[in-house]
Every structure is written in structure tokens, then in C-alpha cells.
Amino acid sequence: MPAVTATRALAAGVRGAWRRPELVGGLYLLNLAWTLAVTWPFLLALSRATALRPYAAPLARGLQVDVLAEIVARRPLLGTAAQAAVGVGVAGWLVLSWFLTAGVLGVLREAPRELTLRRFLALAGAHGLAMARLQLWSALPYAAAIAALAGGVAIAGWAAFRAVNPFVTVAAGAAGALPGLVMLVLTTTAVDVARAQAVLGADRAMGRLLLRAYRLVVARWRATIGVQLGAGLLWLAASAAYLALAWPWPYAATAAFVLLTLLRQALVVARTGVRVATLGANLEVVAEVAVERA
8 A cells, every 4th residue: 555645644634524514504604603602792793893883884895993993992892802802712622622532523423424512412412521631732842832932033033133134134034033934833733643643542641642743744744744844835826716706896885795794604614614624634634644654
């Protein structure tokens, strides 16, 4: 059997997502419901704040930072509501994502006809806490990667600060950021590989599993990192398609507003599908490597 490649693994992941539209659609609807739930108090407060003043008209034409700043200055509680919505939304979705990731990986192992809500919930419950422990173990390498990224940019920028040509400063900053970016890509890839290993195997020691994932990423970097980069290209392609379609339309027109709203939701669905495909591709890589080594 030929060694698994990033292209073949990503193609398998895309097929897995395509054959499970109810999975992608369900994740999208859950995302939408969660967003509405956590932002609804802020939206109500914003509606009350703009009801008696001429703020709604400029906001209807798009994001107006100066208008929003004036509203928050007059209604400080609105800023508090926005911060609470962001904090609760991010923290809650992080916890929820542990179980969603476990459920998605679990059902991707099985035939599409096996996908039921009961089965998804059972798999999410079985592996969700393992995903949480893995997230905690990954905090240290992520912190090291971010520190390397920030430190590299700062040092390179300081070294090129006196350069006459501003492009020299930009190039130096980019070069300084490169080690940190490599560490971020490596860590993100290893964490996704460890997630697949946690679902496919019986090892529950997440620290050891993450180290094994790093070794696999280094040994099979073309396949593992290629999956991440390929998924990133798919994500960017969906975003570019949205911008190409949405850019010519004025925001304020009613028909255009409806069209833009639909396009944005289609973009969220596409990005959700890309994430499901990425998880499926990592499952494919891990499973085929296990077969090769058996």
C-alpha cells in the first residue's frame, strides 16, 4: 500500500463531510443558535440605545466605529453587555467544542448510515473529556509558539528600526515571525493528529499522546502538515468566493442585505464543512499510518 498523502487524505475528508450533510448542517445550526443566545441581550440593549437617536441609519450602512464609540460613551452598560457576550460566547463554545470534536471524529469513523443524534452524543460523551485534557496539555506548546512569534517580530523589528527603506523593516519582521509561525503550524497539526489518535486508540494519557503526535508529524510532515495547509487553502478559497460575490453589493439596500446575509451563512456552512473535512483527513492519515506499522 502506498504511503498516505495529504491530497488523498484531504480528499477522503472532503468526501466524508459531503456524505454527512446532516452533520455539517447540525454543527452550523448549533453554531447559529449559540451565537444568537449569547448575543441576544447585547442586541436588545443596542436596539434600546439606538431607538430614540439617529444612530440606526448610519449603522445600517455598515460598521461605523465612531457611531458605536458614541453609543458606548452614552450607554456604558452597552460595552459591558458586549464584553459579557464575547466572554460567555468564547468560553462556552470552547467547552462545547471539546465534545463536538469528539462526536465528529467518532461518527467519521463509521459509515454515514450509522450517523444518528444518539450515536453522536454517545461518542461526544465518551471522548469529550479526553479532548479537554488534550487542550490543556497543548496550552504550553501554544504559549511557547506565540512567545517565539512575538519575540521574533519584536527583535527583528528593533534590529531593522533604523533602516531607511520601510520594506526592510517589514521583511525583517516577517523573517523574525517565521520560527514562531512554524511552531504554531507544527503544534496545530500535532494537536489535530492527537485528537484523531485519541478517538482511534485506547491511550488516555493525553500528554504522552501529544508527544507521539509530534513524532508522527515530524516523521510524516508532508502528509500531516499538508492536510493543514490544504485545509487552510480551502478555507481561504471559500472566503475569497464570498468576497467576490459580496463586494459589489451595497449594504443598505434591502435585497442586498438579505443576499449578503445568505452569503455569510453559506460561508459559515462552507467553513464548517472544511473543519469536518480536516478532522476526517487527520483520521485518514492516522489510520493508514497505523495499518502501515502493523
